[in-house]
Amino acid sequence: xxxxxxxxxxxxxxxxxxxxxxxxxxxxxxxxxxxxxxxxxxxxxxxxxxxxxxxxxxxxxxxxxxxxxxxxxxxxxxxxxxxxxxxxxxxxxxxxxxxxxxxxxxxxxxxxxxxxxxxxxxxxxxxxxxxxxxxxxxxxxxxxxxxxxxxxxxxxxxxxxxxxxxxxxxxxxxxxxxxxxxxxxxxxxxxxxxxxxxxxxxxxxxxxxxxxxxxxxxxxxxxxxxxxxxxxxxxxxxxxxxxxxxxxxxxxxxxxxxxxxxxxxxxxxxxxxxxxxxxxxxxxxxxxxxxxxxxxxxxxxxxxxxxxxxxxxxxxxxxxxxxxxxxxxxxxxxxxxxxxxxxxxxxxxxxxxxxxxxxxxxxxxxxxxx
Amino acid sequence: xxxxxxxxxxxxxxxxxxxxxxxxxxxxxxxxxxxxxxxxxxxxxxxxxxxxxxxxxxxxxxxxxxxxxxxxxxxxxxxxxxxxxxxxxxxxxxxxxxxxxxxxxxxxxxxxxxxxxxxxxxxxxxxxxxxxxxxxxxxxxxxxxxxxxxxxxxxxxxxxxxxxxxxxxxxxxxxxxxxxxxxxxxxxxxxxxxxxxxxxxxxxxxxxxxxxxxxxxxxxxxxxxxxxxxxxxxxxxxxxxxxxxxxxxxxxxxxxxxxxxxxxxxxxxxxxxxxxxxxxxxxxxxxxxxxxxxxxxxxxxxxxxxxxxxxxxxxxxxxxxxxxxxxxxxxxxxxxxxxxxxxxxxxxxxxxxxxxxxxxxxxxxxxxxxxxxxxxxxxxxxxxxxxxxxxxxxxxxxxxxxxxxxxxxxxxxxxxxxxxxxxxxxxxxxxxxxxxxxxxxxxxxxxxxxxxxxxxxxxxxxxxxxxxxxxxxxxxxxxxxxxxxxxxxxxxxxxxxxxxxxxxxxxxxxxxxxxxxxxxxxxxxxxxxxxxxxxxxxxxxxxxxxxxxxxxxxxxxxxxxxxxxxxxxxxxxxxxxxxxxxxxxxxxxxxxxxx
Numbered sequence: 001x002x003x004x005x006x007x008x009x010x011x012x013x014x015x016x017x018x019x020x021x022x023x024x025x026x027x028x029x030x031x032x033x034x035x036x037x038x039x040x041x042x043x044x045x046x047x048x049x050x051x052x053x054x055x056x057x058x059x060x061x062x063x064x065x066x067x068x069x070x071x072x073x074x075x076x077x078x079x080x081x082x083x084x085x086x087x088x089x090x091x092x093x094x095x096x097x098x099x100x101x102x103x104x105x106x107x108x109x110x111x112x113x114x115x116x117x118x119x120x121x122x123x124x125x126x127x128x129x130x131x132x133x134x135x136x137x138x139x140x141x142x143x144x145x146x147x148x149x150x151x152x153x154x155x156x157x158x159x160x161x162x163x164x165x166x167x168x169x170x171x172x173x174x175x176x177x178x179x180x181x182x183x184x185x186x187x188x189x190x191x192x193x194x195x196x197x198x199x200x201x202x203x204x205x206x207x208x209x210x211x212x213x214x215x216x217x218x219x220x221x222x223x224x225x226x227x228x229x230x231x232x233x234x235x236x237x238x239x240x241x242x243x244x245x246x247x248x249x250x251x252x253x254x255x256x257x258x259x260x261x262x263x264x265x266x267x268x269x270x271x272x273x274x275x276x277x278x279x280x281x282x283x284x285x286x287x288x289x290x291x292x293x294x295x296x297x298x299x300x301x302x303x304x305x306x307x308x309x310x311x312x313x314x315x316x317x318x319x320x321x322x323x324x325x326x327x328x329x330x331x332x333x334x335x336x337x338x339x340x341x342x343x344x345x346x347x348x349x350x351x352x353x354x355x356x357x358x359x360x361x362x363x364x365x366x367x368x369x370x
Numbered sequence: 371x372x373x374x375x376x377x378x379x380x381x382x383x384x385x386x387x388x389x390x391x392x393x394x395x396x397x398x399x400x401x402x403x404x405x406x407x408x409x410x411x412x413x414x415x416x417x418x419x420x421x422x423x424x425x426x427x428x429x430x431x432x433x434x435x436x437x438x439x440x441x442x443x444x445x446x447x448x449x450x451x452x453x454x455x456x457x458x459x460x461x462x463x464x465x466x467x468x469x470x471x472x473x474x475x476x477x478x479x480x481x482x483x484x485x486x487x488x489x490x491x492x493x494x495x496x497x498x499x500x501x502x503x504x505x506x507x508x509x510x511x512x513x514x515x516x517x518x519x520x521x522x523x524x525x526x527x528x529x530x531x532x533x534x535x536x537x538x539x540x541x542x543x544x545x546x547x548x549x550x551x552x553x554x555x556x557x558x559x560x561x562x563x564x565x566x567x568x569x570x571x572x573x574x575x576x577x578x579x580x581x582x583x584x585x586x587x588x589x590x591x592x593x594x595x596x597x598x599x600x601x602x603x604x605x606x607x608x609x610x611x612x613x614x615x616x617x618x619x620x621x622x623x624x625x626x627x628x629x630x631x632x633x634x635x636x637x638x639x640x641x642x643x644x645x646x647x648x649x650x651x652x653x654x655x656x657x658x659x660x661x662x663x664x665x666x667x668x669x670x671x672x673x674x675x676x677x678x679x680x681x682x683x684x685x686x687x688x689x690x691x692x693x694x695x696x697x698x699x700x701x702x703x704x705x706x707x708x709x710x711x712x713x714x715x716x717x718x719x720x721x722x723x724x725x726x727x728x729x730x731x732x733x734x735x736x737x738x739x740x741x742x743x744x745x746x747x748x749x750x751x752x753x754x755x756x757x758x759x760x761x762x763x764x765x766x767x768x769x770x771x772x773x774x775x776x777x778x779x780x781x782x783x784x785x786x787x788x789x790x791x792x793x794x795x796x797x798x799x800x801x802x803x804x805x806x807x808x809x810x811x812x813x814x815x816x817x818x819x820x821x822x823x824x825x826x827x828x829x830x831x832x833x834x835x836x837x838x839x840x841x842x843x844x845x846x847x848x849x850x851x852x853x854x855x856x857x858x859x860x861x862x863x864x865x866x867x868x869x870x871x872x873x874x875x876x877x878x879x880x881x882x883x884x885x886x887x888x889x890x891x892x893x894x895x896x897x898x899x900x901x902x903x904x905x906x907x908x909x910x911x912x913x914x915x916x917x918x919x920x921x922x923x924x925x926x927x928x929x930x931x932x933x934x935x936x937x938x939x940x941x942x943x944x945x946x947x948x949x950x951x952x953x954x955x956x957x958x959x960x961x962x963x964x965x
Contacts, residue, residue, distance in 0.1 A: 234784040235799035236767030355833035
């Protein structure tokens with residue numbers, strides 16, 4: 001049945017291609033409509049990507065997006081919309097930075113401790129939404145959005161100097177204190193700069209994600225729950241347990257999102273720690289169709305738009321063009337994937353009809369009328 | 371079978387009122403047709419007037435596949451014309467062509483002798499063709515009046531004039547529709563009448579009814595047939611698509627059989643038997659019915675004692691009854707009040723090798739009973755024992771591993787992952803069992819191999835195991851489910867509507883599979899709306915009504931009519947066959963068993 005596999009692959013590629021093309025065309029229309037040259041900014045962005053230092057920035061950013069997107073994708077695979085990745089990630093980064101700065105351990109152990117704290121914090125924060133959903137039926141969309149807001153306030157309070165915060169001399173910034181060098185993750189040095197070592201952990205996690213989802217009983221149960229909750233329940237999946245488990249895993253991975261930056265560069269949590277990574281993760285997971293390879297490429301693409309659009313300012317264009325582009329990608333993705341999905345189902349039904357009519361059915365023992 | 375137009379309308383059954391009409395009588399006046407409460411005579415409409423619908427040489431090709439090939443059907447005015455054929459035989463494509471949803475590649479359509487070409491359903495409606503879909507297209511929260519005028523506001527407005535028209539139509543055809551009732555308060559049969567009225571309101575003279583009896587109990591089916599007789603008495607034409615051959619023989623004046631996209635013959639309902647029709651549909655001889663030899667042992671396999679389930683509180687909130695699914699709503703359906711008992715002190719025992727059939731109008735506790743047995747909800751009281759082990763508190767997966775097989779009532783919701791390939795669907799429900807996985811890790815290779823075996827042994831028609839479940843026909847999906855459940859050697863099988871929406875060929879195969887497993891000592895709980903199936907397969911029959919088992923019956927003597935009476939709560943206790951019914955009904959039963 002190679003034919004059906006090839007079909008599915010083609011269709012899988014058609015969705016993103018359609019989405020990206022239409023998103024770029026729409027961007028150009030928006031640019032033209034606002035009286036800006038529609039081609040030149042795009043040309044500059046592509047030119048930017050040619051520089052080595054920008055490339056390093058893109059890869060580093062892609063690793064962060066990859067983790068955030070994996071966290072979102074785990075939820076998506078079972079029809080849970082974890083919008084709270086952003087709050088989970090920030091709270092996890094902050095608390096693990098506090099712990100990391102407070103202790104001193106031999107190298108690998110120190111890093112492991114920080115990572116473990118981050119995962120536990122993320123899982124805990126997501127778990128609140130999980131409990132609410134499993135016990136009380138509260139929509140995870142609502143609860144995770146609210147938990148994001150609570151996380152923001154909680155962090156603002158925790159980082160006050162009277163709590164865990166440290167104010168560096170001569171600065172308005174607040175940090176959680178520096179993590180000693182034993183808690184740094186080694187980086188890979190390239191001519192264009194350092195690539196965070198944790199980026200490779202992130203991509204390795206993509207492999208684990210694939211294996212767990214596609215090759216384990218748990219993954220099958222999770223996918224079945226996402227495909228049809230009622231069928232999964234009848235098949236023996238306990239819905240509440242599944243909601244809790246996947247929420248916890250999603251949160252734990254969300255907790256890892258801050259690690260590349262924390263362990264590789266900032267070594268502290270401060271007020272300029274990036275906001276909104278969790279939301280970009282939703283875009284990336286959507287565009288990558290919750291598939292690790294897809295997420296990898298879409299993380300690179302979104303990171304490219306991010307980092308390459310930063311250079312537009314100097315050329316006299318607004319760098320928000322990149323944001324517009326990302327927004328349009330989301331819309332285009334949602335529309336085009338649904339179109340392609342419906343087309344795919346119809347097409348396959350038709351093809352199956354054709355094959356059966358042509359007598360290509362698998363030989364059966366009874367063959368009553370065929 | 372040669373096309374034989376009945377020349378004389380005589381009646382084969384003594385129970386029917388013998389009425390014969392002179393030919394060349396014109397519709398609509400046909401007053402003597404109206405009386406006769408149960409069975410009505412038939413008006414013979416002139417043979418010389420042009421046929422209501424004449425399809426000739428209809429061919430419809432989809433890329434690479436011929437859906438309809440050289441179809442020829444003539445539907446006489448003022449008759450009920452049945453169109454029968456297996457799922458996927460091309461009935462729906464043909465009806466879509468007639469209703470203007472598809473254009474034929476070749477062939478002609480003539481309405482009242484006049485050649486027409488439809489570009490959309492609007493054209494068809496304008497020519498007096500109306501369609502009553504299998505799944506009702508009604509807005510629950512609107513009244514009957516509002517539903518009828520919706521989209522047809524220009525015809526008679528939306529006020530008093532429309533109401534008058536509705537009542538006029540309702541009276542003329544004995545539909546008994548109340549314009550101000552809320553649709554959500556109506557039962558299935560009433561909803562169907564609203565659908566029919568909707569079509570008539572738009573001026574239809576020819577009605578296409580797609581599987582209209584699938585959701586009705588026998589009494590409702592009879593009422594529907596009375597309505598159809600009224601319609602044809604008034605000179606309207608009905609095209610009736612059905613699988614239930616017994617019913618087709620009861621109501622149709624002419625029968626056309628479609629197989630693999632083409633008309634393979636016509637049959638005379640007065641002489642044809644269900645067996646002949648079924649063979650014509652499938653294109654080969656059906657397996658001969660098995661002689662009823664009892665395989666019931668005295669070893670109890672499943673014991674249910676005093677199971678009670680209340681509506682709210684204590685009940686784990688699981689899959690709620692699907693709102694909007696018309697099958698769930700019947701005229702017996704009550705507005706749910708908190709604390710109402712969904713299951714009330716249910717007790718029964720199923721022995722090894724026994725099939726226990728449960729009859730009942732849908733929504734009387736069948737779904738809840740299945741959920742309790744499967745472990746999807748926990749009963750408030752009572753004990754369920756499987757093979758000597760108390761399973762009342764076990765989760766679904768443990769029960770499945772312990773040997774419960776499950777053919778769900780709604781295979782799309784509970785039995786399949788529609789957008790997943792067949793081999794993943796083979797794993798569904800048995801992910802922890804061999805050959806699907808080993809120590810927590812899936813074994814796709816073994817699962818795929820076993821899927822191929824199921825496809826082969828259970829005759830699932832598919833080009834491969836990588837296609838999605840959604841691309842198979844209903845019958846083939848069901849065969850896959852049956853094959854999957856049987857592959858884990860169940861001790862006890864829950865078979866809920868195992869042949870619903872399944873074509874005749876697959877039906878026989880599914881029955882065979884169940885019978886065979888029964889012979890090997892399987893205990894089966896059979897829940898079905900198809901009373902012939904219940905009576906034909908079961909060793910013991912129980913009737914469920916408002917969550918209680920109110921009656922029991924011996925399938926060897928009971929008739930569908932008597933069972934239907936008990937299903938509405940009108941009869942309780944042990945049901946004995948009464949003489950005046952059995953004559954007519956017994957004939958039906960044996961014929962249907964022959965399927």
